[in-house]
Amino acid sequence: MAQVRVRFAPSPTGHLHLGAARTALFNWLFAQGNKGKFILRIEDTDIERSSQEMTKGIVAGLEWLGLEWDEGPYYQSERLNLYREAAQQLVAKGKAYYCYCSPEEIKLRKAKARSKGEFWRYDRRCYYLSEAEKKRFEAENRSRAIRFLVPGQEEIKFDDLIHGQIKVKSKNIEDFVLLRSDGYPTYHLSVVIDDLSMGITHVIRGDDHISNTPKQILLYEALGVPLPRFGHLPLILGPDKKKLSKRHGVTSVLEFRNQGYLPLAVLNFLAQMSWSPGDEERIYTVEEMVARFSFDRVSKGSPIYNLSKLEWLNHQLINQMSAEELFPVIRENLIRFSLWSEDLDSDRKDWFLGLIGLLKERSKTINELAKNCRPFLSDDFPLEEEAVNKYLTHPQLPELLDKLKNDFEQLKDFRPDLTERVLRQRAEEEGVKAALLIHALRVLLLGMKVSPGIFDVLKYMGKEKTLQRMKKLPTMVTQIQRRE
DSSP: OOOOEEEEOOOTTSOOOHHHHHHHHHHHHHHHHTTOEEEEEEOOOOTTTOOHHHHHHHHHHHHHHTOOOSEEEEEGGGOHHHHHHHHHHHHHTTSEEEEOOOHHHHHHHHHHHHHTTOOOOOOOTTTTOOHHHHHHHHHTTOOOEEEEOOOSSOEEEEEETTTEEEEEEGGGSOOOEEEOTTSOBOHHHHHHHHHHHTTOOEEEEEGGGGGGHHHHHHHHHHHTOOOOEEEEEOOOBOTTSSBOOGGGTOOOHHHHHHTTOOHHHHHHHHHTTTOOOSOTTSOOOHHHHHHHOOGGGSOSSOOBOOHHHHHHHHHHHHHHSOHHHHHHHHHHHHHHTTOOOGGGTTTTHHHHHHHHHHHGGGOSSHHHHHHHHHHHHOSOOOOOHHHHHHHSOOTTHHHHHHHHHHHHHHOSOOOHHHHHHHHHHHHHHHTSOHHHHHHHHHHHHHSSSOOSOHHHHHHHHOHHHHHHHHTTHHHHHHHHHHHO
C-alpha cells in the first residue's frame, strides 16, 4: 500500500473548535499509526471571512495539543492558478462549461420556482447556448463561471471507512459551480485539486461533508485519477442533541487552555468522542492512543459534549502528574496572574513543589490550582462570604485565637504534629471543640471553608504569615458586626 497521507484542512473563518480538533486528532493518530504523513492545509479562499488572526489561532491550537504536521501549512490563496488551470482543462475535455448567469438571475429563478411550490436546480441554460449566443456574451465581456457537467444516469458509490457503503444517483445532483466568475474556486474544485496534488490517500472529515463527497468523486473521475478513501466522523452534539456551537459555551480549543485544562486531558476527551482507546476510567498517553487507533472502532453515532467528563479527566491527570511535571504549567499560569516571584525558581522551589503536591488533589484545573496557591503567595486573596459568616462569628473566637496565636509563637518548629498538638490542647483547656479553631484558621489563612488538612496548610503557610493573619481577626469581626 502507498504511504498513508492525510490532511487537516480548516477554514480560517472561525476558531479551532472541538469538532475540528477531533478531526485533526483522528487524522494525526491514523498517520502516526501507519508511519504516514499529516499535512496541514489552510483553506482560505473565502476572502471576506478568512483572517490571519484565525489562522494563527488554529496553528496555536494544534501546537498546544501537540498535533505536529509533517508538511505545510499550505495556503489555498497561494494556489489559485492550479484551480483555474484545472477548471479550464475540464472545459476543454467537455466535462465542464461556461455559465454566464449572474448570481442575481439565479436567485430570481429560484424564488420564482419556490413561489410555485416547485423544487429548482440549475437547468443547464448556459450548456445549451448556441455558439452565436456564446460569442455575443463573450463580446459583451459578460462575467462567467465554470460549472461541472454532471453525468445524468450514474450511481455514485463509495465505501466510507465509518459508515460503510454509501450510494447516490447522479440525477439528483445539479451542475455545480467549480470556478466563480471572480476567478476563485468553490470548495469542490479546490479540495479535489489540493488532495490530488498533495497525494492524499485518505480524506477524513466530518459527517457534514458526506453530501459533498459524490460531487468530488465525479470530479476525480472526470480528471481520470484514482480516488482516495473517504471517512466521515459523526458530528459532536450539545447536551440538547443539536450541533455543538457557541450557544453551548464552546468557542475554541485555546479557551480550554485558558481555563486551565491540560493538552493530554483534552486529547483523551476528544478521543473518547466516537472512539475510545479502551478503558474510559484512565488517562492514555499519546503513544498508547496511536497504537490503539483504528477506524473500525469509531462509532457512527454522534457523541454528546459533556464538560464534566473533561473536568474529571483533567482532575485525574493533575493527580497523576508529579509536582515537578506540574511545575512549568503552574508557573506559566501564576506569571499570567502576577503571582510569580523569581525565588520560587530557585531558593523556594522545594517548598513550592511541596505546596503543589498538597493542593493538586483538590484542583480540577490548573487555574483552580493557581487560585488555591494564591493565599500562600500573596496577601491579596478573596474571602468566601459564606465561610466568614459561618466560621468567624463565634463570640469567644477573638479571645481563643489570641491565646492560640501566643501558643504558636512559642513554637520553634512549625511542624504539623506540633501545631496540631498545640491547637488541640488549647481547645481542650478552653472547653471548645478543636473544629471551631480549625475552621476559623482555614478562613483566616485561605479565605475558604474547604482545604487540605489545616496542619499541612500551617506548615506551608509558615509561622510568620500565619501569625500575621491571625492578628487580623478582631478587625474582621468588627467589619462583620457592622454589616449585621
